[in-house]
Amino acid sequence: MLLAYRKSVPMFATAVLLMGGLISAAHAGDDDDERMPAVKNALFQAECGSCHVAYPARLLSAASWRAMMSGLDKHFGSDASLDAESAREIGAYLEKNAGRDRYAASGKLILRITETRWFQREHDEVSARTWKNPKVKSAANCAACHTQAVNGKYSEHDIRIPR
Ligand code: HEC
Numbered sequence: 001m002l003l004a005y006r007k008s009v010p011m012f013a014t015a016v017l018l019m020g021g022l023i024s025a026a027h028a029g030d031d032d033d034e035r036m037p038a039v040k041n042a043l044f045q046a047e048c049g050s051c052h053v054a055y056p057a058r059l060l061s062a063a064s065w066r067a068m069m070s071g072l073d074k075h076f077g078s079d080a081s082l083d084a085e086s087a088r089e090i091g092a093y094l095e096k097n098a099g100r101d102r103y104a105a106s107g108k109l110i111l112r113i114t115e116t117r118w119f120q121r122e123h124d125e126v127s128a129r130t131w132k133n134p135k136v137k138s139a140a141n142c143a144a145c146h147t148q149a150v151n152g153k154y155s156e157h158d159i160r161i162p163r
């Protein structure tokens with residue numbers, strides 16, 4: 001699944017860096033319930049948005065981000081290692097913008113947004129058939145349905161379920 005993503009990485013990363021300022025300004029007036037603050041850290045966007053979208057920091061707790069950032073060499077079956085300086089900056093950004101621990105169910109530290117009760121409740125209307133659609137591939141592939149996920153936007157107006 002990563003191959004398909006990688007082809008578009010250089011353009012994607014450049015666009016994100018160029019547009020970051022515009023996006024945060026343009027979306028400042030949105031009033032969605034589940035509005036995500038625009039992703040503002042360029043290093044995070046570049047390093048953590050190459051294989052998948054740079055997930056909104058507030059969807060995991062600080063403890064979860066800390067655990068994830070300390071094991072990037074074994075990152076969900078991938079090697080996402082960073083130099084120490086970058087890891088420190090990104091880790092600090094994620095923890096500063098992290099959400100509350102309610103995202104970690106039953107005391108167990110959750111490293112996947114898609115395993116939180118919040119995510120499962122929010123997506124309970126998505127059918128098993130849709131989750132198995134090869135165009136979706138994985139629940140972690142937010143951008144398959146959230147057309148503005150790359151901009152940190154998850155409004156229900158920007159959802160297109162692949163057929
Ligand atoms: C080399 C590719 C690669 C890079 C770089 C990468 N990841 Fe990932 N990441 C993955 C893969 C593969 C998965 C599992 C995706 C799946 O299950 O479909 C994943 C999953 C995740 C998940 C869990 C998604 C879910 O299921 O809720 C989070 C959170 C995450 N990554 C954060 C990060 C952060 C933070 C960084 C930057 C420090 C990063 N990733 C960099 C490949 C990468």
Ligand code: HEC
Binds near residue numbers: 032034
């Ligand atoms: C298979 C398609 C699909 C995938 C993949 C998917 N979502 Fe969703 N998402 C939906 C649907 C459908 C809803 C429900 C919208 C509604 O309530 O009308 C939703 C709702 C949401 C909402 C609440 C939006 C609102 O305004 O109420 C957020 C936030 C969200 N998803 C984030 C994510 C994140 C983050 C990921 C990836 C880790 C993801 N989604 C992956 C389809 C998807």
